[in-house]
Amino acid sequence: MRLGIFSRPERKTAPAAGERLVVIGVRHHSPACARLVRQAIARHRPAFVLIEGPADFNPHLADLRLDHQLPLAIFSYHASRHRSFASYSPFCAYSPEWEALQAAWEVGATPLFCDLPAWHPDFGERANRYADPHGRRAAVAEAAVAGALGEDGRDAVWDALAEQAPADELERRLDRYFDLLRPEGGEDPQELSRERFMAAHAAWALKEAQNRKVVLVCGGWHAEAIRRLAREADGERPAVPAPTGDERAGSYLVPYDYRRLDRFTGYASGMPSPAYYEQVFARGLDAAADWAENAIAQAMRAAGQVVSTADRVAWHTHAQALAMARGHRTRLRSDLLDAALATLVKDGLDQPAAWSRDGAVRAGTHPALVAMLKALTGERRGRLAPGTRRPPLITDIEIRLAEAGLTPDHRARQIELDWNVAADRERAHTLNALRLLGMPGLERLEGPLAPRTAAPRETFRLVLHRDAEGTLIEASRWGGTLPMAAAALLSDRAAQAGGDLKILSLCLADALFAGLLVLENDLTAQLAQGIALSHDMGAIGAAGRLAVQLHRFGEIFGIAARQALGELCEAVFDKVLQTAESIHNDEEGLRAIPAFAACRDMLRDCPDLDIERDAFLATLGRCLANAETAPAVAGAALGTLVACGEGGAYDVAGRMHRFSRPDQLGDFLSGLFALAREEIAADTAVIDAVRALIDGWHDDAFLTALPALRQAFAFFPPRERERLSRVILRAHGASEAQAEIQALEWMRQPAHVTDQAAALALEAIVARRLADAGLV
Template sequence: MGAVFVGVRHHSPACARLVAATIEEQQPAYVLVEGPADFNERIDELLLGHELPVALFSYSDQHASWSPFCDYSPEWVAIIEARRCGAEVRFIDLPAWHEAFRDVSNRYADAELRYTEVVDRLCVEFSVDNVDVLWDHLFECETDPVGMAEYFDLLRGTADADEGDSAREEYMARWVRAAVADAGDRPVVVITGGFHTAALKAKLDGGTEWPEVPERERGASYLVPYSHARLDAFTGYQSGMPSPGYYQQVWENGAQRAADWLVESVATRLRERQQPVSTADLIAAHTQAGALARLRGHENLARTDVLDGLTSALISEDLTQPPPWTRRGTLQPGAHPALAEMLGALRGDKVGRLHPGTPAPPLVNAVQELLRTHGLDQEGKVALDLTDAEALGRSRILHRLRVLRIPGFTRTSGPTEGAQPRLDEQWTLRPVEERLAALIEAAENGATLEEAAGAVLERRSRHAQLEELAGILFDAVLCGISTLSGRVKQSLNEGVKDTGDLAALGKVLSGVLGLWRHDRLFGTRRDPLLGSVIDVGTARVLWLVEGLHGGPAPADPNRLKAMAAARDAVLHAKSALSLDVVDVTGVATRVSNDVQAPPDLRGAALGLAWALGSKPDVRKVRTIEALGDWLAGLFAVAREEVLASPDLVGVLDELVSAMDEDEFLVALPALRLAFSYFPPRERETIAATVLAHRGVEGSTRNVTRLTVDPVAVAEAMAIEKRVDALLVKGGLA
């Protein structure tokens, strides 16, 4: 009988129905399906009784990919119908880890981008916006669609296969030839993406031996739960079809009832969000959709007929962006709320579940046992005292899960990079549907939780920028992964020596200092390599700062953080430094007196010298230009010293009070940044000093608890000044 080819568009109800009808009619010996051939020995796992959607997740050393199935996937229907009629089922495509899939994360991503020219031509011919609308127009809204094979032949006739496609098609053709030879006088049904069908038909001559399945050195394949949200093209998935929730309704109930469901779902979602939707609106939407369907020659309502009808009935103002169904892509910020609810309804909310007997990778069982043993498999809040060895162990488990991005484990407080240490952590635990899928997918990194988290951090560190390495090191320490931290420390040490990026250097130095200072909590034990990073980093900060020149510029919080880190290195890690305090003070004094240095660095340098014991002459503050930026630098580095100096606070009060409205408006952004370095209690201390300087008695709380935005106050003052000037000009003052 030979081969009967059915080219399909992935995740298409029309194609799924065609596949079912073809298998029922042909009663084949074999049904060959585009899918990973290395899973053939385990194909029964697909039939355990899962709730779809699910996906076949495959990984190796270099690559990971998914082969998703939903109820209306032609590939899934082919497997179900083949078993029903007693046919042998085989996946015939190369394994997902093969070089042919080097740039493919989803096996069933259509090749439409490669035949854009002919699709564009067809869209113009049929007056539709894009390939999704074209497909609906030709096939999904028809009760008995025709011409599907010709459609795919036309598309492939204008496109050239790349190396990956050629390798895949040659491999699939070998399966087809072998199955045809083995089937004798019974047919073989071949289900592949329509892009490949014409090429396979042309490759029926050749050897008939069953092809070997390529083997991989490392990696595995497992079924994972999937969801409509992950399938949706409007959220970024490059599938054959968008709007999985809608097409689920088309598959189960037909196009007309799916249209009714969509209108009802959008109305319900909008009403739940307190958006007004009347019965008249819904009648208008139905009427508009029906009129559009007739105008467009649709036998049944198409998806865009309904969406355009809803848009016309529910949205009266101009849209800030085109409706997303007129193009493939995600909804942009600022979109009309009705559009967002339409997409939410289209997407659906179905989440797949695996049968309890589905094989899982070792990591899944290892994590579930860890969670059970350490009491982390419950819902609620968890408080951890990190000075307790058992609590520290639980913390490391949670941090490893965080690094792997396993959902359901959220840290709400705890130690942070470069900050004063917290000796406790707070976590919120909650069960989530997506956790199992995330654990299975994380298994590509290792069989144990520590191994998997270490592999993720190792991968992050390979191409990380200098400032990212400090965060990776901090994560490694929180996870208790010491094997990685040595390599990252060495990379940090090498990067610090050569960097000219003061902001990145400040972030690194601050983070490493936190680990050095709090070695008992983090277990770093005054690590010599960390000490080397601190020594080299501090010297590099001072060298870069002394070479920076330029006119007034806005204060840069990142480089001020570097100056604060240099201060902390001298004060708290002196034993690690080759520099003497005198040397550091000398650099700070020179920069503070350098009129060519940026104002914020001059202020920070003065603060550094002050923090190291060299008290400044507060009278010189009166000569400072760009006062707000200079203060930002001073306060960032010498906040405590400023609080203890009423003389300086008094001088600053006089300088700010002497500003006219225009000068104050210009200085306001920098002044706001400067005083943001003081927490509320310390602002009250400054307020008390100011009141004492002025000889005024009063509540500092009332002074510091302004309920209006300071910018609004300044703007009001400016308006009042203009009004006063107009009154004077008009002789009305």
């Protein structure tokens, strides 16, 4: 296949036939490129094989010679006080870089990674080091190639151009293709430092190799630039950048899997459908096509779609016809998927097929297409060989778990911990720190934040998980010991949070339960500052409720921590005291309810706090008296007074009449019930007053008030709502038995309240029209 679009004059700087540097530009994770690399190394038998990969991993290349189960990746990290970054360099059986390593060892060459460390700033924030640039010019060039070949999408172009190419044409095609994406002499300032570094390695290797050849394998985007820059290099071996000062960096092997390797899950480089291309590499395109048909049919049947023998015949025939029409020498991946779409999917699509465009599968993609792509992704997972070098964090965690009697096993077990017991507290510190690192197989079943003053209890589920080792290796970016790693992760999370009180509050709770005392002062100071500057009463309330819950646990976190929590509670109390009277917006009033609840708990349960009780109670009284106060704030103020034993001077039912409008009552009751639910539930006069108000409304008024009323009564637990329902039914003349049966039915209604309101509104419209027509 010789196409005009690939015709161009020969390079002015074309390498001489005997030139010793052989640069092979590849597409990462391409079976065709993997075969090309192995054949070139076997033919040239070079002294060195240089591979685009993190040069700081070269001292540990022996790790890659162990008997691993692919796929795997080199995980590289870099951490400082202001930045924590991680990157991956994945390998599978058909990665050109992996084949370069194996072929180098087979011919006795010295393999070396020749690129900058993956954490180097010149990579930017690139989480995958093989994600080569792909700017506008490359996209235009690819579109032109697609038009010339009659293909739809970048991957279809690649299969037609490279994967089905005859072996003697592949290298020429790749040179022309990559030259179209980045013409000779096309500079890429963002990549220049990497290319100079790789070229310097090439020049050094040529000098060391004397008369022998050097093969360099890199992404095709870089190939021509490296050839040119290698001629300009001085032949000195470039120094590998290393961390300085308090910076930490490292590289370790981690297990990988095909889902993470697949472009359709968001992987920024390489090929899609890893399981399919594994078959292409191992057995060829024809066998891979047969395998893909079986895999897709099984996946679609498992998803509940019937794929009959007739469907399979039609699909196979359609794929062959597409391949012939497109000039393919056999059924390629795009032929198989397009034919499956035409013969097996009966519904219309809301968007183009995922394989015809770049990027991950988008939300709303047809389930059948998702099933097809998932079948071609496969479920292969990597496993590291015994003896693989591991970071210190793994050893530290294993020792801590063994000493605490918490070493995971294949059989899950439940661990119940009582913070009153010192030994249990130490075990809880360990498990909570591991939970922060996201260790698979560890789950907290019962949290510690129940609204009580007694020391908390925690329940964990622990089981040995196959992904635990890889996850903890990746967590080593945060530190070499469990406390260090958990503390660094939380510090980073808090720094990223800025003034977000919710995140900062959760960070503080996590630090306390993980025993990370070093973070408490920093986090409480950051929270206190955020509370002072915030105008979001909802966020202030959430932070306050969490702080008072933690403070009520006493000194289980230590005396210093309890004092810091107390100061945080006082900051919340002062903020609410300052702003309570200025809340006049209804929505903001509803959001402020948790802030009043936090202050109520401080008044009732925290006598050691330095708070202005009398001033706060006086403020609540003024909120009640002010006609401009938001209904929810007025209800919360009254509820706080009642809950704190100060409600005797207030007529609760009488106050309610000030907020008796349908658009106000629900919000007022939300504040009241949220702050004094238990006291109000025992006061039938209040419920009778609510019932009397509602009985006086017409249907439209009731429908207006219904959602807010439902929200207000949601503060009562189901058992109390059922009891209140019986009270209301009996007041309407139902017998005890009838009230009990009807109350149970009300509590079990399957329809949502908004649907019920809409149904009632529709019934009202129908009734009016019938009345207007004289039919009722």
